[in-house]
Amino acid sequence: MARSTSIRDVAAEAGVSITTVSHALSGKGTVSARTRLRVEEAVERLGYAPNPIARAMRTDRRAVLGFVSEEIASTPYAGKIIVGAQAEAAAHDHVLMIVDIAAGEFDDPRIDALIQRQVDAVVFASASNRVIRLPRSLDPARTVLLDAFDPAAPVPSVVPDEQDIAATAVRALLEAGHRRIAHLTVEGAGPAVTGRVEGYERTLVQAGRTPVVVRAAGEVADAAAGHRAATELFGPTPSQAADAHAGERPTAVFAFNDQMAMGVYQVAEERGMRIGRDLSVVGIDDLQIVAAALRPGLTTVALPHEQMGRAAVRRALEQTGALTAPQAPQTPRAGVERLRGELVVRGSIGPVTVTRS
Amino acid sequence: MARSTSIRDVAAEAGVSITTVSHALSGKGTVSARTRLRVEEAVERLGYAPNPIARAMRTDRRAVLGFVSEEIASTPYAGKIIVGAQAEAAAHDHVLMIVDIAAGEFDDPRIDALIQRQVDAVVFASASNRVIRLPRSLDPARTVLLDAFDPAAPVPSVVPDEQDIAATAVRALLEAGHRRIAHLTVEGAGPAVTGRVEGYERTLVQAGRTPVVVRAAGEVADAAAGHRAATELFGPTPSQAADAHAGERPTAVFAFNDQMAMGVYQVAEERGMRIGRDLSVVGIDDLQIVAAALRPGLTTVALPHEQMGRAAVRRALEQTGALTAPQAPQTPRAGVERLRGELVVRGSIGPVTVTRS
DNA sequence: CTGAAAGCGCTTACAG
């Protein structure tokens, strides 16, 4: 942070002009091997590093990406997304500038402040996969959406492949021998809820089974919602459910996410059903604090948060020209990139034990 | 992000020199009321905003603070800290530049990249309150530690007031009438573990009670640790504990954090103890995903994460001169600022029901 | 292969 050496000092030290120093360092002009060596030695001796501000001033490139996150505080995965984004940016000599906005506050003036030539492009990260309208202040050609999609704007999106992720969860249950598999979710028509329901139904139908979807009232997919949905699924009272309907009730539950799965655990406990034995459960998210803490541990599909962060930054870098699009030259710049998840096996899926049907 | 209007355009529009525009806008020089008005009108018409890069170039101030976070991905509270830091920075027209480093990787080259005149000062946030050595690349006069303390460097620290926070938790139990209150924690000599034990012991002794501290093996304070500690506390087997020792066993438990409290819930369930009735529990953190999901909800002491973020940024701004220290002129610049927590009441504390002693 | 010069958009002595 102290005033450091400038290109002028290096030039003097090496006995050349600043133009030559710049050429030698950037590799842009032509410089003789001898000269280049002397410049490099001078740089080394002086511990010189170019001033990014001055460079930005000249080139109009800041090597800074904006990262607008909605409700980062209440999003447990935000950390991983940021780590990924940040690592990918660093790999290309960029840094991230973060602005957190309240849910839905797309007109936050700080977004404008960010845009004000402070950043080369911005990644706009939604708190959960859903359809949004791009904030007015953001230029579609300089923005990528993360965990969000705007059908009305030509802007690239990076989202989880909800259908495939649901299919991965359901397959884990099918492969363990389960045939009666229910899906517990919430109300709402967002891509996450809808995509997972579709992935669940398709996979089950392909396996020749009948889907059973129970939606908890409300759109908040937390433990309480899981508790409500599971209570509805297993019928009015604990004892009745365990006895009368034992032969018909699902032997496995695919929960919308790990938090809802936690609610399923609670209902199971209330009714004396042992998870992994009397009832198998799979979630989505791999939310450590829940999935690893539950007893038995929750088998779940990890969402590719870190990769999502990386992918979004890569798209943003392509927009600024700092990174050229890979392989396919005609990759749709405004397309949707869907990322798959991975099954994390813990102890909540067991073989089918109650088989009376 | 498009090339916007410059001070030159404003000058032309207003019919004055760029010097006058600069003076009118910064309020530094003297400008007649009429001229100022014309400049302001021109600014308005053109939608002009000064280029921060050019300004930084001239003034050597970037209005950017670095935020180095350790393991932000695995720290559930990181989001709130960042929100606070970010909001405070924004209130003073600064933005945050975030770099996430792996646990203990203080020599990460990206820290240097950050320092390289990209930021005016940096907030270094540890993943948990502990004693560290300031990374070599950070200047103590331009750094503030968050959730960390370096006894060897003259650098300001912002940390939770562990003792007071523990006292708040214990008092909630005492006020509900509990007399036999155990503290469940882990091994380790960090400020969090030590401070909470001290706060617990002091408060209990003041109330004329005997402290009982159970330390789970290991230093990781998760649900499994809580399970181990609670198992140890309540004795070898479920039935024995419930029967034989009912009159001596603690009626309440103060857990090191919410995750350990979750382990206590699990043990209680295994032994048929109802939380809030047979056993009262209080945690620390107010980790939503756990505290609100548990049944009954966990009463806990919320750590002032957002305020910690704000306080740290305020100290950093004082270092850069962008903010002058409040009240006391001789506030120790390198002092430790301790922030208190707040009790969040849910349903895990009830009156004492078993009172045989 | 090398270097003098212009210029990015501001701020700040300094002169009028």
Add this chain to the structure above:
DNA sequence: CTGAAAGCGCTTACAG
């Protein structure tokens, strides 16, 4: 009160 000029540290045509 107002403005011409220097300069922050680079990069990039352009000339030699």
